[in-house]
Amino acid sequence: MKRILVVEDNEANMYLIGFILRESKHQVMEARTGEEGVELSIKEKPDLVIMDLQLPGIDGLEAIRRIRKSEAGEKLPIITLTSYAMVGDREKAFSAGCTGYIEKPINPDTFISEIEKYL
Amino acid sequence: MLKKPLFNQQKYLDAFIKTAQYVASLTTQQDVWSEMLKVMTHFFGSDLVAFGECRADGEIIGHHWALPEGVSCENIFTAEIKEIINEVLEGGFLATHQIYAPEEYSIAILPIKQENQTTAVMLVGNRMSEPLVKELLNVYLAVAGLIGATTARLVSEAELRRHHNHLEKLVRERTSELEGKTVELEEANIRLQEADRLKSIFLASIGHELRTPLNSIIGFTGIILQGISGEINEEQKKQLTTVKNSASHLLSLINDLLDISKIEAGEVELGIEEFDLSALVEEVKNSFRVAAEEKSLKMSLEMLKRLTIKSDERRTKQVLVNLVGNAVKFTDRGKIEIKVAKKEEKVELSVRDTGIGIRKEEMERLFQAFTQISSQGRPKQEGTGLGLYLSKKILDLLGGEIKAESEFGKGSVFTFTLPLKYEGVKG
Numbered sequence: 001m002k003r004i005l006v007v008e009d010n011e012a013n014m015y016l017i018g019f020i021l022r023e024s025k026h027q028v029m030e031a032r033t034g035e036e037g038v039e040l041s042i043k044e045k046p047d048l049v050i051m052d053l054q055l056p057g058i059d060g061l062e063a064i065r066r067i068r069k070s071e072a073g074e075k076l077p078i079i080t081l082t083s084y085a086m087v088g089d090r091e092k093a094f095s096a097g098c099t100g101y102i103e104k105p106i107n108p109d110t111f112i113s114e115i116e117k118y119l
Numbered sequence: 120m121l122k123k124p125l126f127n128q129q130k131y132l133d134a135f136i137k138t139a140q141y142v143a144s145l146t147t148q149q150d151v152w153s154e155m156l157k158v159m160t161h162f163f164g165s166d167l168v169a170f171g172e173c174r175a176d177g178e179i180i181g182h183h184w185a186l187p188e189g190v191s192c193e194n195i196f197t198a199e200i201k202e203i204i205n206e207v208l209e210g211g212f213l214a215t216h217q218i219y220a221p222e223e224y225s226i227a228i229l230p231i232k233q234e235n236q237t238t239a240v241m242l243v244g245n246r247m248s249e250p251l252v253k254e255l256l257n258v259y260l261a262v263a264g265l266i267g268a269t270t271a272r273l274v275s276e277a278e279l280r281r282h283h284n285h286l287e288k289l290v291r292e293r294t295s296e297l298e299g300k301t302v303e304l305e306e307a308n309i310r311l312q313e314a315d316r317l318k319s320i321f322l323a324s325i326g327h328e329l330r331t332p333l334n335s336i337i338g339f340t341g342i343i344l345q346g347i348s349g350e351i352n353e354e355q356k357k358q359l360t361t362v363k364n365s366a367s368h369l370l371s372l373i374n375d376l377l378d379i380s381k382i383e384a385g386e387v388e389l390g391i392e393e394f395d396l397s398a399l400v401e402e403v404k405n406s407f408r409v410a411a412e413e414k415s416l417k418m419s420l421e422m423l424k425r426l427t428i429k430s431d432e433r434r435t436k437q438v439l440v441n442l443v444g445n446a447v448k449f450t451d452r453g454k455i456e457i458k459v460a461k462k463e464e465k466v467e468l469s470v471r472d473t474g475i476g477i478r479k480e481e482m483e484r485l486f487q488a489f490t491q492i493s494s495q496g497r498p499k500q501e502g503t504g505l506g507l508y509l510s511k512k513i514l515d516l517l518g519g520e521i522k523a524e525s526e527f528g529k530g531s532v533f534t535f536t537l538p539l540k541y542e543g544v545k546g
Contacts, residue, residue: 012335023347083330105334108341
């Protein structure tokens, strides 16, 4: 069992991701804004962060940059959720410091194995 | 016996030269007659001078004169003189006469011609102390010629100026007209660009908004189908599979539309990197294995074990998925052959099927947007009609080409090429 922080403002997606993770016996922490995501990443020291890019307040990219600046977040695996047609999102996410990316829409058949690669 | 009057040759030669220089400096037609009156009285010392302008029919339309004190027009233009003037106008010759007005004058009436057409007459007279001798008449004839040439010059210069001004006016009008048009066009262009930008923004945001709910629709149908949330029966499974497939189809439709709007707006960022094309083809082939097996189609693959190319992997995959997907979709029995071959600096990929084929008349429209081939006797195929159009656009971006060959009822082969090394695309 790992402790995973999900930063996602869309309730349906949060429910879906949380459901899949809990089914695989992981502990899920939820943040709904970029600021909250940064705060929990530093305070709770999760094993992995799943970060949506479009968030209210500071966006996912800025949140990643802030997490990377902190001591606790320096080596933390951060997986971004990118949209298929948003060409350039991946590149931006990597230059902000993410570890990997998963394309939306989430495929429940492969989601867990993709996440667990980074744990 | 009359003493033969002396003719001062030098005086008249000087006068003639001065006259020639003077008339050369005239620039407008307007005061040519008053200037010529000055010339005749000052340079030549003529005692009386008169000019009569006339129309082509001989009608005199204007008089200009310089007469000595005590001499009036009536004294000069007597009925007799008018008759002589008319003769000169008709014949174009010089005529001499003597008049009393009230002194005795020796006068000459000379035609002034512009290009062989008499346009004026000059009446010039001297007191009898210096009568118009033959030599002087010759000089006057030359002066009349000079006046004619000068008037002709001034007329054509005026004409030229008029033309010039007219042309300038036309050019100015056209220029301002064109400037107006340019401004209109620029404004229209700005409005179009703005509309296009709004369309892109609209598509991007609507695309995002449409995809977000699909995320959970596809996700949860998948979860329920897996049985994670509890057992479901066969009927429920079938229905949920339909939901999942429809949602996936809707998603690919949105993605195609977004792709096309990005490509058309020139906003595509290519991800150029080296990758193993063979692995990609294998992966695509495998992704269609289930679909092919369901229709009992054989799939074969002929290629090098490893073929590294430098291009956009994701876009290349998109084209190949489209072609193999079409082949599976439009083939009911037989096989699908995928071939990859290296040809000089290019790689050629072909997808051959034994499907329904394409009619000749439909081949032309194949790579246009929203085109779906008609398939008589078959249920209408799902699809946006954007796949081949998008594939062609992608290959244009990657420096590749695509073509299709088909025999209706027998099958089709779609072939596309890609440079082994993407090095940008001209234009």
